[in-house]
Structure formats: C-alpha cells, structure tokens
Amino acid sequence: MSTILKIQDLKKSFIVGGGNEYRVLKGIDLEMREGEFFALMGPSGSGKSTLLNIVGALIDATSGHVMVDSKDLTTLNDNDLTDIRRHSIAWIFQDFSLIPNLSALENVIIPMNLAGEIGPDVEERAIKLLARVGLEERMNHLPDGMSGGQQQRVAIARALANRPKLLLADEPTGNLDTQTGHEIIELFKELAADGTTILMVSHDVALAHSAQKVFILQDGIVEEEIQDLNGGKNNVN
Numbered sequence: 001m002s003t004i005l006k007i008q009d010l011k012k013s014f015i016v017g018g019g020n021e022y023r024v025l026k027g028i029d030l031e032m033r034e035g036e037f038f039a040l041m042g043p044s045g046s047g048k049s050t051l052l053n054i055v056g057a058l059i060d061a062t063s064g065h066v067m068v069d070s071k072d073l074t075t076l077n078d079n080d081l082t083d084i085r086r087h088s089i090a091w092i093f094q095d096f097s098l099i100p101n102l103s104a105l106e107n108v109i110i111p112m113n114l115a116g117e118i119g120p121d122v123e124e125r126a127i128k129l130l131a132r133v134g135l136e137e138r139m140n141h142l143p144d145g146m147s148g149g150q151q152q153r154v155a156i157a158r159a160l161a162n163r164p165k166l167l168l169a170d171e172p173t174g175n176l177d178t179q180t181g182h183e184i185i186e187l188f189k190e191l192a193a194d195g196t197t198i199l200m201v202s203h204d205v206a207l208a209h210s211a212q213k214v215f216i217l218q219d220g221i222v223e224e225e226i227q228d229l230n231g232g233k234n235n236v237n
C-alpha cells in the first residue's frame, strides 16, 4: 500500500504577545498508508487542530516536512497547494459546515464544480455519493431540515466528491449523540476499507479506539498508544 501521508520532524510555533515564541508542535513524525484510519487524541489546546490544519495545507509549518500523496507541502507554490486542497484532501468538521441555503445535493456538487467538473455526470455522481451515505431520499432537503447525523452524512458525501486521498476529520462526532457518533465512525471504517485514508481528531475515547491506531498529542509530541495485554495502556514511540 502506498504512503499517503508522511510527517517528518514537524514543528510549529506561534508568535504570541510580546513577540514570544509559543511552541505547539515540537517534532512530529507520523506515517499513514492508503486505507488506514487513525485517531488523534490529546488535551484541549495540545495542537490537534493545528496539526490537522498543517496537513490540510491551510497553515504553514515552521519547519519539517509534510508529504501528502508524495508531494511535499512545504516546497509547493500557491497554485500547487490549491490543487492539493481541491483534489487530494477533504475535511469533515464538528459543525458540519454545510451551506445553509443549498440542498444536500447542491452541497455535494459545489466542490465538484470548484474542481472544474460540470455537466450531468456530476449530478449523477453526487446522487450516488448521497446514496452511499444513506441519504438519497433526502437529497433535496436543506441542512436545517435534517438531524445532526444526517447533516454530517451530507458533509461526508461532500468530502468524497473529489475522490480525496486523505480525509481529515476534526472532532466529527463532537455535536452528535453517542449512537449517531458510532454510526459515523462505522461509515469512516467502510470508507477506509474502500481505500480512503482517514485521520480523525476525537476526544471521545470509545470512538477513537474504533480506529486502527490511536495517537496521543501531548506536550508538542505525538506517541502511539499501545493497548497492553493486561488491558492497561502505555504510550510508546
């Protein structure tokens, strides 16, 4: 299986009040292969969203390397970064981030149009994606008329619109009840089995442990959590 994400010695600092340097990420290494589904946990403010935002090419690293689908984000120009954002990476957010005055179907079509795809095939594929997440019947509904779980499914269909290599999910179940959260995670597992690579931030311990591996971000570094045979948990490198 090919490597989809490779993070090497990634560091990120913010300049805060008084010109002080605040080191959030102090040297992160992480590698994901095609079809892997990993969870990232860690205390609030530990830098989980910062890490995802760098991987998603939304903010720059201070140093280190981030390769997405064999392209090093730290060396790409703006056009190439836009291309990666549109074609290789997709996002799922806690608040669903759907466009409120567009139907489910239109929400799924938008990223296809932005990527330059137009015509009847586009609508057909969007309908298939909504069917994939169990929402074909609701495709003409506005987000407001849907439950949180249904809205997140629309967001997942939208995320799949451009056949992303890497799906980044930042607290995707944070606004959902436990049962609905589990359903969303089941869907992620199916997508991963179909070859999508998924990195999910979650602070729900049970849901995070549905992923193949769990990583903990703490004090600026990431360590894999290994469950030992006695049922305890150890963080190892």
Ligand SMILES: Nc1ncnc2c1ncn2[C@@H]1O[C@H](COP(=O)(O)OP(=O)(O)O)[C@@H](O)[C@H]1O
Residues within 6 Å of the ligand: 014, 015, 016, 022, 024, 042, 043, 044, 045, 046, 047, 048, 049, 050, 051
């Ligand atoms: N643009 C920024 N400027 C300064 N500090 C920031 C910025 N973005 C995030 N931070 C700080 O970096 C730390 C990590 O934030 P974040 O990645 O959002 O954490 P998490 O998602 O784990 O809760 C926090 O202390 C936050 O205040």
Ligand SMILES: [Mg+2]
Residues within 6 Å of the ligand: 048, 049, 050
């Ligand atoms: Mg966050």
